[in-house]
Amino acid sequence: MNQAEALYHLQEIELGVLRARKRLQEIAAALANSETVQSAQTQVANARKTLTPLQTKARDLDLEIQSTIQKARATEQHLYSGQVKNPKEMQDMQQEIQSLNKRHGELENHLLEMMVAAEEGEAALHEAEATLTGVTAEWESQHQELLDEKKTLEKQASQLLEQRKTALTQVEPGSQKIYDALKPKKNYHAVALLNGSSCSMCGVDQTMAIEREARQGQKLVYCENCGRILVYRS
Numbered sequence: 692m693n694q695a696e697a698l699y700h701l702q703e704i705e706l707g708v709l710r711a712r713k714r715l716q717e718i719a720a721a722l723a724n725s726e727t728v729q730s731a732q733t734q735v736a737n738a739r740k741t742l743t744p745l746q747t748k749a750r751d752l753d754l755e756i757q758s759t760i761q762k763a764r765a766t767e768q769h770l771y772s773g774q775v776k777n778p779k780e781m782q783d784m785q786q787e788i789q790s791l792n793k794r795h796g797e798l799e800n801h802l803l804e805m806m807v808a809a810e811e812g813e814a815a816l817h818e819a820e821a822t823l824t825g826v827t828a829e830w831e832s833q834h835q836e837l838l839d840e841k842k843t844l845e846k847q848a849s850q851l852l853e854q855r856k857t858a859l860t861q862v863e864p865g866s867q868k869i870y871d872a873l874k875p876k877k878n879y880h881a882v883a884l885l886n887g888s889s890c891s892m893c894g895v896d897q898t899m900a901i902e903r904e905a906r907q908g909q910k911l912v913y914c915e916n917c918g919r920i921l922v923y924r925s
């Protein structure tokens with residue numbers, strides 16, 4: 692393995708590490724982001740917030756109806772018990788019974804409205820809950836896939852770092868210095884392949900002399916155009 696080949700091998704490993712790290716970052720972001728689930732949770736909470744006061748109101752109305760019925764019944768019993776003799780008092784009691792019956796009717800209507808509204812609220816809540824269950828299950832399955840992928844990538848990255856150590860033993864200090872200086876300028880692609888007579892990164896044709904030197908691999912040669920180290924691959 693000549694120096695250009697050794698550097699190319701090193702670059703391939705380093706690019707592999709970079710790809711793994713980039714994907715690990717994406718996974719970390721995806722795992723932290725559960726917007727869909729949060730939004731479904733909000734929907735459920737809102738549906739509950741709408742429904743609860745309706746149910747409370749319906750219960751209150753029902754109690755009020757029961758108490759109105761009892762009051763009317765008690766007044767009736769009293770009226771027809773024979774204990775009340777005073778006509779004015781009897782008339783008052785009859786009026787009270789009438790007004791209680793009227794109130795009872797109003798309360799029943801109101802209760803009916805509340806019950807219809809509560810039923811609609813319940814249906815909305817059930818729908819929101821079903822959506823939440825669905826998106827949660829979906830998120831969990833994705834979550835599991837991502838966790839599995841994360842595990843694989845972490846293993847891959849650590850294997851690549853081991854390979855990098857081995858690859859570095861093939862690189863001479865002088866070559867490494869050149870490579871390290873080029874790397875940041877060339878976005879981690881300091882080495883390009885010589886494809887026929889052209890540079891694989893910029894596509895520019897090289898002179899016969901450069902091509903020959905790259906083939907020989909005795910020393911590092913550079914692309915005339917982009918300045919990358921050229922490696923000849925037979």
Ligand SMILES: [Zn+2]
Binds near residue numbers: 883915916
């Ligand atoms: Zn080039």
